[in-house]
Amino acid sequence: MNTSASAAPYHHGDLRRALLDSATAILTETGRWDFSLREVARRAGVSHAASYRHFTDKEALIAAIAVTGYEALRARMSAAIDGASGAVETLRAIGHAYIGFGVENPALYRLMFGQALPGIEGLPPTVLAVLTEARAVLRGVILDGARTGTFAIDPEDEQAVSVAVVTAWSLVHGFTLLTIDRVVDREVRPRVIEALTARVTERLIIGLLPT
Amino acid sequence: MNTSASAAPYHHGDLRRALLDSATAILTETGRWDFSLREVARRAGVSHAASYRHFTDKEALIAAIAVTGYEALRARMSAAIDGASGAVETLRAIGHAYIGFGVENPALYRLMFGQALPGIEGLPPTVLAVLTEARAVLRGVILDGARTGTFAIDPEDEQAVSVAVVTAWSLVHGFTLLTIDRVVDREVRPRVIEALTARVTERLIIGLLPT
DNA sequence: TGGGCGTGTTGACACTGGTAACATTCGGTC
DNA sequence: GACCGAATGTTACCAGTGTCAACACGCCCA
CATH class of the missing domain: 1.10.10 (Arc Repressor Mutant, subunit A)
Incomplete structure (x- = not known):
C-alpha cells in the first residue's frame, strides 16, 4: 500500500x-x-x-507494433479512397496515401515489411487480413478501370489484371523503400519527395492508360 | 608446433x-x-x-557480406547488359537480371537493402560506388531510348528522365521484395515467378513506350 | 471477509558483443 | 640459421540481454 x-x-x-x-x-x-x-x-x-x-516474446512485441502499423496504413488508405472517384483518381489517391504513410513513418514501414517478422506466413491473422484486403481493394480499382475502358486491360483476363495489380503495388512499395533508404536521392527534401511521388504515381497511371 | x-x-x-x-x-x-x-x-x-x-564489429561483418552481394549483383547486371542490344532489350535484360538475383538470393538481397546497415550514407564507398554506377547504367539506357525515340521521354528533360529511372528501379526493387516476402503470391513456384517477372518487366517497358 | 488470479518484482541462468592480456607463428634482417 | 617485431589466434573477463521460476501485491467476486 x-x-x-x-x-x-x-x-x-x-x-x-x-x-x-x-x-x-x-x-x-x-x-x-x-x-x-x-x-x-x-x-x-x-x-x-x-x-x-x-x-510471450520479444518478437511478439515487434509483431504487435507491426499490427498497429498495418492498421494505420489501412485507415489512411481507406480515407484516401473515400475522397476519390473514378479509377484514375482513386488509384492516384491510393498511391499517394501509401507512399505518404511510408515516408512519414520510415522506421515503422521498414519494420512492417522488413525481416523483423517471422516470415509473412507466420504473421498474425489480423495482418494477413489487412494485406489481403489491401490487395483486393487495389484489384477492385484496376478492374473498375479496366471495365470502364479507362485502363488498357482486358477485365476478363485474370492474369493481366493480376499483373497490373502486382506492378502497381511493386512500384509504390519499391519507391517508398528507395526513398526511405535514401537510395533514390540523397539530398531529398519533403517538397522533392512529394513532387517525385506525384510524378512516379503519374507514370504508373500512364502505363495503364490505353495507347 | x-x-x-x-x-x-x-x-x-x-x-x-x-x-x-x-x-x-x-x-x-x-x-x-x-x-x-x-x-x-x-x-x-x-x-x-x-x-x-x-x-572491427559485428556490423562490419554484415557490411562485408553486403559488399559481396552488391558486387555479385553488379556482375550479373553487367553480364546481362553485354548480351543485349537496343534500349528495350537492354532494359528487359536489366530487369530480369536484377529480379533474378533478388529472388535467387532472398536473404542476401534483404540484407543488402534492409535496415541491417548503418544507413545508406554510412555504407563503405565501394557500395555507394556500385549503387551510383547502377543508377548511371539505368539512366544511360533510358536516355538512349529517349534519344532514339524508342521511349516517350524528352531526352532534354532532366527531370522526366530521372522520374523514369526512379520509376523503373522502384518497380523492380518493389517486385523483388514483394516476391521474396511472398506478399505477391503465397503459393509461388519458380515458373510462376519467371512468368510474372517477364510480364511485370513488360509492363514497365510498355509504360515507357510512346502512346 | 477471504481467497484466487491477474499483474508486477526479484533473482537467476546461459548467452552475447566487445576488450585486454597472453600465446603462437610468419616474414624479414643480421 | 638465429632473432625479433607484427600479424593472428586464444583465454579470461565484463556488462548487458532474453527468458524463466519463485515470490509479492492487490483487484474482484463468492
Missing part, C-alpha cells in the same frame, strides 16, 4: 499499451528495432520481466 | 574469407542475420574473439 499520491501503483493499468508506446518511441527515435526489452521496460517505468505478462 | 597432419594450424590462412563464408552460410540457411558472432566463429572452427582481428 502506498499513501503518496504521485507514487506509481503496483498495478500499472494498461501496461501493454505503455510498453507498445515505449517501444514505438524508441523505434521512431532510433529507426531500429533491435532495442532491448529491458530498455522498453525501463522507459515504461517497470521491471524488466513485466513485459512477459503481455507479450 | 603440431606434428599431426590433420590438426588445424594455429594460423588459419584466410580466416576473413572463412568467417564470411560461415556467416553467409548461416544467412542463406536461416534467412536471418541476427546470428551471433560466436556461432560464426564456431563454424569456422576458431575462437570467438578471432573475428575481431578481421572485422
